[in-house]
Amino acid sequence: MKIVDDNPSALTALDRPNSYIGRAVPRPNLRRLTQGRGQYVSDISLPRMAHVAFVRSPHAHARIASIRTERAKKAPGVAAVVTGADLAKIMTPWVGVLTHLKGLKSAPQFPIAVERACWAGEAVCAVVARSRAEAEDACELIEIDYEPLPAVTNAETAADPATPVIHKELGDNICFERTLDAGHVDDALASSDAVVETTFVFGRHTGACNEPRSIVADWNEGEQRLTVYQGTQAPHMMQNLYAKHLGLAEQQVRVLTKDVGGSFGIKVHSYADEMAAVAISKLLRRPVKFVADRIESFVTDIHARDHRIKAKIGVKKDGTITAFEIDDLTGVGPYSVYPRTSGIEANQVVSLVGGPYTTPNYRAKARVVFTNKNVMSQYRAVGHPIAAAVTEGLVELAAAKIGMDPLEIRRRNLYADDAYPATSASGLRFEKLSHHESLAHLDAMMNYAALRSEQKRLREQGIYRGVGFASFIEVTNPSAAFYGVGGARISSQDGATIKLDAQGNIGVHTGVSEQGQGAEAVIAQIAASSFGVPIEKVRVVMGDTDNTPYGGGTWASRATGIGGEAAWQAGKALRANVLALAGAMLQARPDALDIVNGAVVDKGTGNERLSLAELARVAYFRPDTLPPGIQAELVATRHYVPRAWPFAFTNGVQASYLEVDIETGFVKLLKHWCVEDCGTVINPQLVNEQVRGGIVQGIGAALFEQCLYDERGQLLNGNMADYLVPMAAEMPDIEVGHVVSPTSDSELGAKGAGEAGTAGAPACVMNALNDALRPLGATPLTDMPFTPDKILRALGKV
Amino acid sequence: MKPAPFAYARVRSVDEAVALLGETAEAKVLAGGQSLIATLNMRLSAPPLLVDINGIDGLEGIAHSDGTVTIGALTRHVEAERSGTIAAHAPLIARAMPHIAHPAIRNRGTIGGSIALADPAAELPACLLALGGDIDIAGPDGTRTVKADDFFRGLFETALGPCDILTGIRIPAASKNTRIGFAELARRHGDYAIVGLAAAAQGDGKGLKNVRLAYFGVGSTPLRQPKAESALSSELNGKSIDAAIAALDLDPPDDVQATGAVKKYLAGVLLRRVIKQLMEPLQ
């Protein structure tokens, strides 16, 4: 892949001397990680630590008639065998609901199945042993009698009266429903020149993190305190959950998150087996480790997508889009995932369809049903890739129908760049987006006109290439509107504490966390810039509920926009404290001073007056020399939460250029472009890599990834050989460009960038594919992933 | 994903290996370990003993003499991939090598392991079959040679007995009339093929003789196609190529990457592509 130079426009408000804002500063954690000195949960080994392995249900749905553990208990190295009933005595079950998703219901879930296993892969019994190998050996000695129950595996019929109800007490298999009706859809469709109707299908897929989920739980009976080392995105949320379900005060729980090998939304949920590991530590009063292996990961890490959407668009001959209509169905597994629920993806789909366009007429219906497959919940870009594929797929099908260029139909319907603030048909509020400028930038960057003539020329030689686009919007910087209002103790605010040490260095303690995105680098850049020190003098501390301000963690593209703003404000506050002290020491007015490059300087001339090291020396060791009444305060904390807007929407547009081998149905990706607007760009290299990585995951959805289940609820391809994650050799060069519309909710103006790539990529790959095949009269492909099988069928070859 | 307990023995000679295999039922030979260790870790198999043959001298290496290329069982994929001898005298193998897995796996995986494992979607068994090679085996009753045509018996089942060691393979060296063709379709580079075809023939300037087609990924073993081969060996034109495709005797089962019907259709596409290669003389 090529690193494309981008030039974010000058950032006057942030343009402090020696600012790191807008610069590709290397990550501070790079050396540690590349030298193999990272510390992942797997690297942690505590005295008396035992290992947990689980026996998992081979059935999608079964009553657990009996569990015989005698032989396993006597096996070498075994410390304990623990069942669901054992843990139910010390840990309360949970129910994944949010009150603002009205009507959403779920059943109590236990750390280990009690009486009934509801999906193939659910933990049914745990073995605790000296080593993981011994624990696995003993798992083979546990005898479980299952009475198989009928498995609900087809979302289409899950809510039918004839289908067995998974949780009797819920009355039916419906988890959540939402409808929306804006404007006058029927009239609009009736007055359209053309209506296109089709069904989109999105394969179930998962995050496949490099590092699987992992946890070390250490209940200290003497301290009455639980320390949990966990690869999580949300340490404070987990602290709350462990305390709540073990009946402890939050103070009794410390969650430590060191290096994490990727998350993508997989590691922002509670998992029954991790809750079990924590409960087992408390039960046995010793540290235990559980590291999910790859096979377990496939059947327990949350899955996502798996939507079937019937969709309709109306369009006039002049390209005006008159209406959108969707009917979404998704099957989420037997439980709504705690605490973020399994209703959010469908909810997002309803909110986001049609989002880039001014069309006021929009009707949507979404139904979320329970099934006996692995649970589904939020994964990178929740709902966005689905909404974008439906919207953009419809827009390009409509354009083809009326014979209009796909960029032209967008120009005629996207919100104008001066139309803000604006509210979408579904009620989304946009502060400032830049659809048209982004589109113009993309058009130039990809040299669209030249591509079209190349495409035409090659078609005459029997080479079928296609160009496809996707405009998109992305939810970032969520306020309390996302989870807090629904009753979940998931913090939308975040804090930063900055401390000046005795040598003039600063430590930044932040509530956001790092799983590989570069959050550590971004926080360091921001703090260095706002306080005024070289970045080498900044140390970032994250992932420790004992030592960081209360915060939400890193998800929903919030770390930079929210955690970064808190760090920016904390840096400013500490600067003010330091300058007040320096003023007293130098007998100068604090507002005539500044901090630049680690020294107090005269604001106008930049002449150095006092190094921070000297100031700190006096403050900490010779405070007796300070004028009377002067107390140095060299620690400052600030918090931030977006208040003016529920979300800082970003926008962008992507394009894909690909070639289809019409004999084999194989697709070769030739090039991919993305122009996105995440507001202030703190670190262009990290933003570009977020966009590229996101696009690769989106390409995975479009072409490769799918958790394939049979009708009995068995996952057929739960390993890295059969579940195809996208790999480098098949990926195209990805060029990234930026338009910058900062949010005025924060001083920094940064919005999120972590999900933009994933949001738009599947849509534009689908559109490019259909563009390539259109001259051959192929039925448009709308069923992801687009495998050679499906493409050959669309071409009528098989 | 930890293997069940097993004993481990590192042997110094083929005889020692054969003897040890005879002493413990279900013992397994460990070569590069790239396939075996994965099955152990997933507990798909739990042999009581692994007999590590990596310490046996003389089981590796590539040689060319008297019209035959010999490849020792312990020769790593990477050595074959980079070998000038293979490039010059066994060009079909050379063409297949980059399709086998990824560099890290090719550094450890062995040629003998590939043939002994006989994964139906693997490249080398099909190449060996297309080339009409021989497999050298050492067992409790001494050494013997089995023709590739007789070696692959069923799914992961070969002419190797439980106490046999595959010591090497031999293939006829390419001559100036040798023609080869190789093509495979895999979703990602390095994956096992959805369908693949290795082919060899003699070209006399006009048509092809002794065409040998070996498909992989479409059955439980690599599969020769005698009817299609003879359709191509008589004369070579659009009609005979269509006839060869119609004569393909394949009934691939569905798998998670493709349906059987698609595999069968793709086998025909590959045949057309491979015939084009067979028509080109070697450089």
Ligand SMILES: Cc1cc2nc3c(=O)[nH]c(=O)nc-3n(C[C@H](O)[C@H](O)[C@H](O)COP(=O)(O)OP(=O)(O)OC[C@H]3O[C@@H](n4cnc5c(N)ncnc54)[C@H](O)[C@@H]3O)c2cc1C
């Ligand atoms: C991710 C991945 C992708 C792969 N992709 C491909 C691919 O695309 N194509 C492909 O062909 N292969 C592929 N492989 C397989 C790889 O090439 C194999 O490891 C190799 O083929 C087997 O060789 P080995 O030396 O590792 O054998 P081992 O794993 O050591 O042994 C394999 C089997 O053969 C037996 N065995 C080995 N040597 C002998 C011998 N000399 N005598 C008797 N029995 C023996 C062992 O007992 C065992 O049953 C892939 C592997 C991985 C992990």
